[in-house]
Amino acid sequence: MPTLFERIINGEIPADLIYEDEVCVAFRDIAPQAPTHVLVVPRRPVQALDDDLDAALAGHLLMVANKIAVQEGLTGGYRVVINCGPDGGQSVDHLHVHVLGGRSLAWPPG
Ligand code: AMP
Numbered sequence: 391m392p393t394l395f396e397r398i399i400n401g402e403i404p405a406d407l408i409y410e411d412e413v414c415v416a417f418r419d420i421a422p423q424a425p426t427h428v429l430v431v432p433r434r435p436v437q438a439l440d441d442d443l444d445a446a447l448a449g450h451l452l453m454v455a456n457k458i459a460v461q462e463g464l465t466g467g468y469r470v471v472i473n474c475g476p477d478g479g480q481s482v483d484h485l486h487v488h489v490l491g492g493r494s495l496a497w498p499p500g
Contacts, residue, residue, distance in 0.1 A: 393484035395431045409458060413450050416458050416489075425492025426462045430454050436485040439474040443485070455489045464491035471499075 409416035419427040468491030
């Protein structure tokens with residue numbers, strides 16, 4: 391079964407796509423937790439951060455996360471989050487990087 395995010399990447403499910411390249415896509419989260427809340431998702435269906443992840447892909451996703459922050463004008467700073475597994479709060483089994491910004495974010499998270 392393709393994951394929800396594979397179906398978005400394939401165009402089966404609509405999403406507000408704001409960036410794409412040969413490795414990943416980025417679209418706005420459907421339930422934003424901040425004025426800017428974007429998900430950076432690899433085209434390859436890696437399940438989670440603890441799955442078969444190579445350094446090149448990990449680095450690329452982080453570089454794109456920063457590119458999104460610049461594109462979104464998050465000059466005051468931003469947060470990058472990767473939830474991993476049930477205890478990490480991961481709800482979609484397709485690796486994704488949250489980029490959150492546009493307001494002051496509290497720490498620690500819940
Ligand atoms: P996580 O809980 O880290 O697995 O994050 C999954 C994220 O996917 C959540 O923030 C959801 O709001 C988001 N999400 C779920 N369905 C969609 C969708 N159809 N389009 C965009 N974002 C979605």
